[in-house]
Amino acid sequence: MRLKDKVAIVTGGGSGFGAGIVRKFVAEGAQVVVADINLQAALDVAAGCGVAARGLRVDVTDAAEVRLMMETAELHFGHVDILVNNAGITHLPQPLEDVGEEDFDRIVAVNMKAIYLSMREIVPRMKGYQPGANGIRGVVLNMASTAGVSPRPRLSWYNASKGWVNTATRANAVELAPFGIRVVALNPVAGETPLLKSFLGEDTPEMRAKFLSTIPLGRFSTPDDLANAACFLCSDEASMITGVCMEVDGGRCI
Template sequence: MGRLDGKVAVVTGGSSGIGEASARLFHAEGASLVIADIRDDRGEALARELGPRASYVHCDVSTEADVKAAVDHALARFGGLDVMFNNAGIAGAVGGVEEVTVEAFDRTLAVNLRGVFLGVKHAAPTMKRRGRGSIINTASVAGIRAGYGNHVYSAAKAAVIQFTRSVAMELGEHGVRVNCVLPGFIPTPMIGLARGLSAEEAEEKLRVVEEAFTGAQPIRGPGAPVDVARAALWLASDDSAFVNGHALVVDGGASGGRMWSTYQEAVVGLEERLRERTL
């Protein structure tokens, strides 16, 4: 028996990375699935591969009509909506604060924050009517720790966390749970895309990102999109029925603090220097 048997899920950003891994996992666990993305070629191919219980819609999450249409598509095609995974995101504005243009600032917020708001807004009515549902938003450890992402991205993700908590207080009273996942260092095309690579190049160079992320957290990595997908599956399923307004960190401990080995190196170095002075 699957953990999402009989449920209908929409996954935004489902064509790639964490969204794709989640789409595959939700589907394998029995969900009927709408993949909503702007990468039509990959999203359509994934829906074809998964079969009749999956469907793809073109959906720019920063555009209200597109998000509403994706939810309407789930209702028309599969007869309901149980899980809304607002996962689409971009690294957006990169560089030091003086380099950030107003256009890049606005686009970063439009996808990462407005996109989440629109997903929640349009999933809410049908879920409230049925008195149940699980909404999951993708934030980031960059939303709770400085130095884990670019400035505007980090601000947007912090806003997603607090938006999640705030809305959970409203929708929870209607039986609808709202939670978020906070991935750490996960090798996906987003990392290369942020550095100016094309989508194809970003996928080809994933190995480079994996190597870079291997030692970035106490649990030896690299983490994988499916690690975040498993956390999202738990929040989507009835296993988390009493969890609402939660920010679930999935980062192998990256945001916990300084690694023990790094601390030890620093301390040993200091002890050696202290001994030198006393001799």
């Protein structure tokens, strides 16, 4: 029960890493708003968690919907201790000059602007909360990627967006530390999620073997791997940790 009495919002919580984080947080005592652009997916994950979770359709690139997400969380649970900015998107592997403007704009909106919109909403709220353990008022966890640390060819604009997430995490952490707000990130290697096929280009045994050859531990990441790391970073056990962009990558970035 490491997150007992905590309230969390998890964007992109209807599948993949987000769904794993939701389930772990609920198992550890948190109440969670499962936010996803796919309402049915959000509702399904929430239903599997019982009364501790509530599914909500949210387009994280829309300022009004992000504000409504925060207001809904406060209405139902009273406050928000943890925000997990997990929603993300990629483009298919291809030369950087071949990525269309529409795809580029979508990556900027989902991977970058959505974090700006959510921080703009959550930070004033957290600043107004009473401090808890060790003076902490809240935690924001951003989902970055090993692509933002050790970029792969042919994913240039996705790589760049995740590098931005790491820099934004550290910048926000420094600014918000005096207010008792911690900001951290996770850098997962590609995992068994709906985005895997997009990263590979084509999901074949040959492509999987090629990709796995770059991961020293020899496997893809799983939702449980990210959920366990997220639980620690968002718990009071990590109250002295901020600005960290933790690699959960089987050694790929070494």
